[in-house]
Amino acid sequence: MDQKFIMELTAIVGNANTLTDRESLACYKYDSTPGLESLPGAVVLPGSAEEMARVMVLCSGAGVSVTPRGSGTNLSGGSIAVAGGIVLQTSRLNSILEVDEENLTATVEPGVVTSALHREVEAKGLFYPPDPGSMNISTMGGNVAENSGGLRGLKYGVTADYVMGLKTILPSGELLKTGGKVVKDVAGYNLNQLLVSSEGTMGIFSEITVKLIPKPKTKKTMLVHFPVLEQAALTVSHIIAARIIPATLEFLDRVTIKCVEDYAHVGLPLDVDAVLLIEVDGHPAQVEDDAAAIRSICEKHKCSFFQTAATTEDALKLATARRVALSALARSRPTTILEDATVPRSCIAPMVKIIQETALKYDLTIGTFGHAGDGNLHPTCLTDERDKDEIARAHQAFAEIFDAAIAMGGTITGEHGVGLAKKKFLPRLVGEAGLKVMRGIKGAFDPKGILNPGKVF
Amino acid sequence: MDYLKMINCMRCGMCLPHCPTYRETFLETASPRGRVALMRKLEEGELDVSERLLEYLSLCLDCQACASACPCGVNAGEMVAEFRCDRKEEGGLSFMEEIILRRLLPHPDRLEASLRPVRLYQKSGLQKVVRTMGLLKLFPSALERMEGLLPGLPERPLRRTIGEVTEPEGEARGTIGFFLGCVMSLVFAEASYATVRLLSALGYRVITPKSQKCCGAPNVLASDRQGLLDAARFNVDLFSGYNLDFIVTDCGGCGSELKKYGCHLEGDERAAGFSAQIRDINEVLAERGEELQKRLKPLPLKVTWHDPCHIAHCQGIRQEPRKLLKLIPGLDYRELNEADACCGSAGTYNIQRPEMADKVLQRKVDNIRRTGADCLVTANPGCLIQLKKALAADAQPVRVAHITELLLESFMAK
Numbered sequence: 001m002d003q004k005f006i007m008e009l010t011a012i013v014g015n016a017n018t019l020t021d022r023e024s025l026a027c028y029k030y031d032s033t034p035g036l037e038s039l040p041g042a043v044v045l046p047g048s049a050e051e052m053a054r055v056m057v058l059c060s061g062a063g064v065s066v067t068p069r070g071s072g073t074n075l076s077g078g079s080i081a082v083a084g085g086i087v088l089q090t091s092r093l094n095s096i097l098e099v100d101e102e103n104l105t106a107t108v109e110p111g112v113v114t115s116a117l118h119r120e121v122e123a124k125g126l127f128y129p130p131d132p133g134s135m136n137i138s139t140m141g142g143n144v145a146e147n148s149g150g151l152r153g154l155k156y157g158v159t160a161d162y163v164m165g166l167k168t169i170l171p172s173g174e175l176l177k178t179g180g181k182v183v184k185d186v187a188g189y190n191l192n193q194l195l196v197s198s199e200g201t202m203g204i205f206s207e208i209t210v211k212l213i214p215k216p217k218t219k220k221t222m223l224v225h226f227p228v229l230e231q232a233a234l235t236v237s238h239i240i241a242a243r244i245i246p247a248t249l250e251f252l253d254r255v256t257i258k259c260v261e262d263y264a265h266v267g268l269p270l271d272v273d274a275v276l277l278i279e280v281d282g283h284p285a286q287v288e289d290d291a292a293a294i295r296s297i298c299e300k301h302k303c304s305f306f307q308t309a310a311t312t313e314d315a316l317k318l319a320t321a322r323r324v325a326l327s328a329l330a331r332s333r334p335t336t337i338l339e340d341a342t343v344p345r346s347c348i349a350p351m352v353k354i355i356q357e358t359a360l361k362y363d364l365t366i367g368t369f370g371h372a373g374d375g376n377l378h379p380t381c382l383t384d385e386r387d388k389d390e391i392a393r394a395h396q397a398f399a400e401i402f403d404a405a406i407a408m409g410g411t412i413t414g415e416h417g418v419g420l421a422k423k424k425f426l427p428r429l430v431g432e433a434g435l436k437v438m439r440g441i442k443g444a445f446d447p448k449g450i451l452n453p454g455k456v457f
Numbered sequence: 458m459d460y461l462k463m464i465n466c467m468r469c470g471m472c473l474p475h476c477p478t479y480r481e482t483f484l485e486t487a488s489p490r491g492r493v494a495l496m497r498k499l500e501e502g503e504l505d506v507s508e509r510l511l512e513y514l515s516l517c518l519d520c521q522a523c524a525s526a527c528p529c530g531v532n533a534g535e536m537v538a539e540f541r542c543d544r545k546e547e548g549g550l551s552f553m554e555e556i557i558l559r560r561l562l563p564h565p566d567r568l569e570a571s572l573r574p575v576r577l578y579q580k581s582g583l584q585k586v587v588r589t590m591g592l593l594k595l596f597p598s599a600l601e602r603m604e605g606l607l608p609g610l611p612e613r614p615l616r617r618t619i620g621e622v623t624e625p626e627g628e629a630r631g632t633i634g635f636f637l638g639c640v641m642s643l644v645f646a647e648a649s650y651a652t653v654r655l656l657s658a659l660g661y662r663v664i665t666p667k668s669q670k671c672c673g674a675p676n677v678l679a680s681d682r683q684g685l686l687d688a689a690r691f692n693v694d695l696f697s698g699y700n701l702d703f704i705v706t707d708c709g710g711c712g713s714e715l716k717k718y719g720c721h722l723e724g725d726e727r728a729a730g731f732s733a734q735i736r737d738i739n740e741v742l743a744e745r746g747e748e749l750q751k752r753l754k755p756l757p758l759k760v761t762w763h764d765p766c767h768i769a770h771c772q773g774i775r776q777e778p779r780k781l782l783k784l785i786p787g788l789d790y791r792e793l794n795e796a797d798a799c800c801g802s803a804g805t806y807n808i809q810r811p812e813m814a815d816k817v818l819q820r821k822v823d824n825i826r827r828t829g830a831d832c833l834v835t836a837n838p839g840c841l842i843q844l845k846k847a848l849a850a851d852a853q854p855v856r857v858a859h860i861t862e863l864l865l866e867s868f869m870a871k
Contacts, residue, residue: 019484023510026498027485032468045483072485073470091483111483113474137474263528327471327528334464385464 001041005062009044009086012054017092019043028087031072031079032134033421034335035385040067040081045089049169049206055088056204057173065450066171068200070111070139075338076419078146078199082454088204090141096120097207103181105164107209110141114148117210127215129156132415133326141205147197149415151322154373155247155281156213158415160196165209168195168202171446176203194441199417200452202445219247219281220291221315224298225272225305229253232274233349235301236372239278240345242297244290248279249373250322253352256329256367256380263328266321272304276372277322279315325369326380333365333382337394341405342376342414354404355379362393376414403428418456426457458539463497466490466531472523477799477817478516486513489523489533496540506544514540516813518806519678520766520799538677545680558684562639562671563691569614572643576610602808606846608644615646616667623653623663630660631702636692636715636735638708639671640838648841648859652707652738655861655868658752659745666695672711673721678804689718693731704731707738707861709767709837710804716772737768738861739836743777746784754870755787756863761830762790763821763844764797765837778860782834785867791828795820802843822847825855832856834863 001020010018019025020042029037041064046052059066065085072079081087093109099121100106106121106128114135121128131150132138138148144166149158165179179185179192195202226232236249252260252268252275261268268275276298280290291308298306309315330336343351352368355377359366370377379401381394402412402425412418412425427435435457442449442456472489473479479488486495492514498504517537524532550558561568578584587604616637633656641649656663673688692715696704706712712735719729742749760782768774775797782790801807801817825833825848833844833855841857848855 021509023495023504023507023513024484024486026504027491027494030468030494032470034467071470071473072468089483134470137470324528327469330467330469330529334461334467336467 002062005058005064006042008058009042009055012058013044013046013051017045017047028069028072029080031069031074031077033075033077033080033419034337035391036077036080036420038080038082039084040087041084043087043089045092047092049093049167052088052093052204052206053169053173053175055086056169056171059086059450060171060173060448063448063450065453066204067452068141068145068204070142071113071134071137073134073138074142074146074419075340075416076413076421078417078419078452078455079142080420082420085450090139090204093206099124099126099212100181101126104212105181105209106212107165107207108140110139110205110208112140114138114140114143121212122215125215126212128162128210128212130159130162133323140208140210144196144205144208145198145200146417147415149371149374149376151248151250151371153371153376154249155245160193162210163192163196163208164211165207166192166195166205167207168204169206170203171448171451175206179209181209197417199419199456201442201455202451204451216247216281218284218287219279219315220287221309221318222278222291222294223307223309223318223321224276224278224303225269226274226276226301227272227304228302229273229352230349231301231303232276233352233372235276235298235303236348237346238297238301239294240373242293244280244293246278246290246294246373247281248277248319249371250277251275251348251368251370251372251377252277252322252325253356253368255365256325256369259328259332259367260321260325263331264321264324266317268321269305277318279319322369326378329367329380329382333384335383335385335391337381337383337398339379339381339398339401340370340376340414340416341379341401341410341412342374343405343408343410345373345375347408347410348372348375348377351377351405351408351410355401358397358400362397364390364394364397366397371414374414375410399425420455423455423457458496458500458536458543460500462531462536463493463500465529466493466497466533467529468494469528471528472526472533475522475526477518477520477522477801477820478813480820481813481816487516489527492517492537493531493533496536511544516810518766518799518801518803518817520803521770522766522797522799525770525797538680541680542677542682546682550679550681554679554681558676558679558681562675563684563688565616565639565668565670568639568671569617569643572610575607576612579609598811602811606807606842608842608845610644611646613646615642615649616665618646619650619653619665621665621667623657623665625660625662626658627660629662632662632664632700634696634699634701634704634734635663635665636672636704636706636708636711637665637669638706638711638838640842641708645838645841645859648862649707651859651861651865652705654865655742655749656705658868659742659748664699664701666699669695672714674710674714675804677714686721689721689728693718693722693725693728696731697727701734703734703736703741705736705738705741707836707859709737709765709772710839712737713767713771737772737774737836739768739774739777739781742864743780746780749781749864750784753785753864753867756785756867756870757787758832759789759791759828759830760832760834760863761793761825761828762796763793763800763825763833763835763840765835765840766797766799766803767837769797778834778836781860781864785864788867791830793828794824798824800840800843802839804839807843818843818847830855832858832863834858834860836860
């Protein structure tokens with residue numbers, strides 16, 4: 001990288017916050033996406049929104065690309081500097097600026113870790129529902145840019161449903177303010193929602209205002225075993241049809257169950273097709289009613305086991321089984337390819353069947369778990385990156401799985417984003433018209449194309 | 458090093474929020490995920506052994522909080538330690554390391570003799586004079602730091618005062634070995650005395666072999682594999698000469714090292730048997746909780762517990778000490794935020810990397826202060842030294858005690 005440019009970067013963010021040594025850069029080649037790496041020319045960690053804006057102005061002028069990064073837990077290669085340039089890490093901007101108990105909003109800087117916001121607002125009896133699997137380290141900036149989901153998506157929605165206001169630094173260095181603390185706001189285009197899931201290609205957030213809701217008074221966690229997959233799927237549909245919306249309605253398949261049990265020893269059976277983790281929350285009386293109704297639906301569908309957590313500790317243990325699912329799968333082989341194909345809820349059973357058949361066809365181990373309630377599945381392929389043939393087969397299998405998801409009216413990614421990994425599948429989903437509009441929008445925000453180039457389309 | 462260990466890291470980042478140095482810096486190179494990446498890229502030839510790479514790796518406290526958090530079973534801390542050992546074998550020991558690790562540590566008599574002048578220095582009033590006059594400024598800063606850290610030494614090390622056999626109170630329920638850690642014996646003799654008293658009160662005949670040697674943990678810190686293996690062989694031989702039900706230690710660092718002898722001396726069945734016999738004092742006492750509880754008397758203290766890395770992360774012992782403290786009547790137990798985060802002592806890290814160690818310590822101290830506790834309890838000499846110094850310094854001193862000291866106090870209370 002040009003020495004003069006580096007000196008100018010250093011002048012903005014300081015020596016300690018500009019990394020250019022090859023050892024440091026080698027550690028910013030990757031995020032959590034398997035098999036993808038690209039070397040940046042420098043890494044900066046700005047300490048303020050103003051520094052961030054100045055870095056953008058500098059890079060725009062010099063035509064250097066900027067790849068935004070939080071904690072680097074992206075699963076679609078979104079924080080990999082595929083075109084070189086600089087990586088801009090937002091971690092130092094990590095203050096929770098305000099929790100407004102009258103307007104029920106929280107305003108945070110982009111580097112705030114999701115679970116830190118959870119703790120802060122929950123201590124005040126409030127609730128910020130989005131809970132992506134990486135919430136203990138993922139940043140709010142990343143969550144908004146990727147529109148992260150999580151276990152509570154079915155009842156509470158995803159990050160997009162909570163973003164009320166954004167301050168965004170555009171590639172030009174200008175500050176774009178969108179939305180705010182008002183619930184109703186129809187002034188002009190809804191740019192807020194356009195920026196949510198922009199995957200760092202339109203601007204970098206400097207402030208995020210999210211909606212909070214009252215913390216549910218109580219919750220009840222249930223674990224149910226089903227010897228037959230279709231019965232588990234029917235149970236999901238029938239719970240919803242009974243006008244019950246659980247906060248969490250999670251699914252683990254046979255392969256996943258075995259891995260979770262090997263790792264976490266939570267007492268899951270190894271001879272069933274599916275396990276559902278169900279959580280209902282709200283007013284105690286309502287929770288009791290819902291839990292009873294769910295129990296009878298599960299029994300009607302021939303569940304082999306139904307457990308309600310008696311204590312908060314038990315509930316945590318049951319939920320842990322689901323939360324460690326990815327990790328548990330990852331233990332069994334060195335390389336883990338995690339996808340997030342999503343289908344309408346009613347198609348869960350056929351989708352899982354297709355995944356299982358595809359795994360068989362390509363001689364792969366694929367464990368599937370995920371958010372059954374909202375159709376967001378995580379087929380997870382367990383491989384070894386040293387086996388090139390196996391990796392190639394895995395990619396072929398996923399191409400077929402995505403096609404199947406699209407054919408069912410679903411999508412190629414429910415919550416991880418397109419980034420680099422899903423780029424080639426996007427045209428199949430949105431068509432030429434979709435791409436054209438997206439390119440136009442990108443051009444309006446980033447005419448020089450310096451921000452996170454090479455991503456999405 | 459085993460390449461498979463490196464590619465097992467799936468880079469999920471779950472370790473990042475648990476790593477004390479990442480929390481302070483937000484730098485990927487200061488995170489477990491980054492350290493594994495550095496070693497992997499070195500192995501793959503993308504990077505070579507540079508000063509900077511070694512510097513980045515040496516920032517690791519080896520607290521192994523990352524191992525507790527890792528979903529894939531990768532132990533980045535241990536991998537870094539292993540990496541250092543491999544490097545060391547090529548380079549050899551420095552002059553000072555040779556003296557300390559080979560001439561002093563394996564010989565308890567010499568080790569004890571070497572500390573006599575320090576006690577004299579503390580007791581004679583010389584320490585006061587030196588501190589008042591700021592004379593330590595004349596010496597390298599590491600020496601000043603060490604002088605400041607060292608708590609008052611007991612009159613005599615426990616190894617000198619305790620008998621080889623401590624008979625049980627009442628009928629013997631078993632015969633057990635006591636592994637006396639160097640620092641526990643030399644600096645925290647009272648705590649280890651409390652350990653033996655409690656064990657004897659619970660009906661154990663306690664054998665403390667007098668010729669036992671340092672467990673070898675300091676050798677690991679200095680990446681001296683040979684010294685470690687010598688110590689391991691000696692101690693396995695020594696303890697195998699007795700007929701023991703199990704072997705107990707009240708030092709987290711020793712316990713975690715002794716439990717690894719079986720791995721260190723691969724193929725040696727006696728070593729594996731020795732390791733299988735090692736129990737941390739918290740495990741032993743918690744198992745006898747009911748009996749213990751009957752004899753505990755009220756202590757009106759607000760208490761919190763700090764998980765030593767070597768007990769929580771390396772040995773997986775977390776509930777036992779909490780259970781024990783809650784047995785004490787009248788005691789107000791308060792859970793510590795980030796209780797299992799390293800205190801920054803980390804062997805000799807607080808001497809070698811004072812700047813980072815102080816940041817890590819400050820976070821710990823802030824968390825302890827927030828509990829409002831007037832007594833911090835833990836069970837590892839490194840943490841005791843580090844936290845005694847830090848918590849005494851403030852305007853509102855917090856007492857720091859080994860768990861057996863507090864239990865014995867409750868035991869003896871009126």
